Amino acid sequence: xxxxxxxxxxxxxxxxxxxxxxxxxxxxxxxxxxxxxxxxxxxxxxxxxxxxxxxxxxxxxxxxxxxxxxxxxxxxxxxxxxxxxxxxxxxxxxxxxxxxxxxxxxxxxxxxxxxxxxxxxxxxxxxxxxxxxxxxxxxxxxxxxxxxxxxxxxxxxxxxxxxxxxxxxxxxxxxxxxxxxxxxxxxxxxxxxxxxxxxxxxxxxxx
Numbered sequence: 001x002x003x004x005x006x007x008x009x010x011x012x013x014x015x016x017x018x019x020x021x022x023x024x025x026x027x028x029x030x031x032x033x034x035x036x037x038x039x040x041x042x043x044x045x046x047x048x049x050x051x052x053x054x055x056x057x058x059x060x061x062x063x064x065x066x067x068x069x070x071x072x073x074x075x076x077x078x079x080x081x082x083x084x085x086x087x088x089x090x091x092x093x094x095x096x097x098x099x100x101x102x103x104x105x106x107x108x109x110x111x112x113x114x115x116x117x118x119x120x121x122x123x124x125x126x127x128x129x130x131x132x133x134x135x136x137x138x139x140x141x142x143x144x145x146x147x148x149x150x151x152x153x154x155x156x157x158x159x160x161x162x163x164x165x166x167x168x169x170x171x172x173x174x175x176x177x178x179x180x181x182x183x184x185x186x187x188x189x190x191x192x193x194x195x196x197x198x199x200x201x202x203x204x205x206x207x
Contacts, residue, residue, distance in 0.1 A: 022175070033100050033104040038065075038090070048078050054165055066091045109133065116137065120138055128175075131152065139151050148178065
């Protein structure tokens with residue numbers, strides 16, 4: 001425990017490179033992106049089940065999952081069982097998800113547990129709304145306004161589907177407005193704060 005010391009908090013630099021913002025595609029299709037290693041804790045099975053519910057209202061819904069892992073055979077079987085061959089794509093490993101974010105309407109995190117959930121920051125920095133299970137403390141910082149997205153219970157495909165449909169039914173906020181919510185997580189912003197702290201000669205501690 002720190003006592004008698006001033007503590008300065010500098011947000012974790014998650015966004016390393018500035019990109020131009022690409023508006024949400026206006027073709028009317030519902031394209032959803034998810035990303036992560038294909039392992040049970042990521043809850044991709046729950047997300048796929050949610051897409052089966054979403055399909056009833058949005059028949060052309062398309063979910064892209066970027067990532068690879070041991071759960072692929074089980075997820076492929078689930079996709080087949082639910083008849084979602086035209087709606088769910090397992091894209092495999094990709095080195096950067098930014099091009100995929102640019103092509104989607106929203107990003108969904110379906111995990112059972114995460115640390116800070118930096119991928120949510122990446123999605124908002126790209127100007128995309130988010131739907132997330134309550135799996136990460138990052139939501140306390142990121143869900144500061146209702147137009148950012150929605151948080152739902154862990155392991156509940158119906159709640160996940162309902163949140164996706166609700167967001168789709170509303171006009172997407174301007175990309176710039178969403179990106180601004182995570183401006184403090186950019187490397188340059190954090191660096192400026194750190195240098196300012198050093199230059200001030202403050203006796204505080206950065207955290």
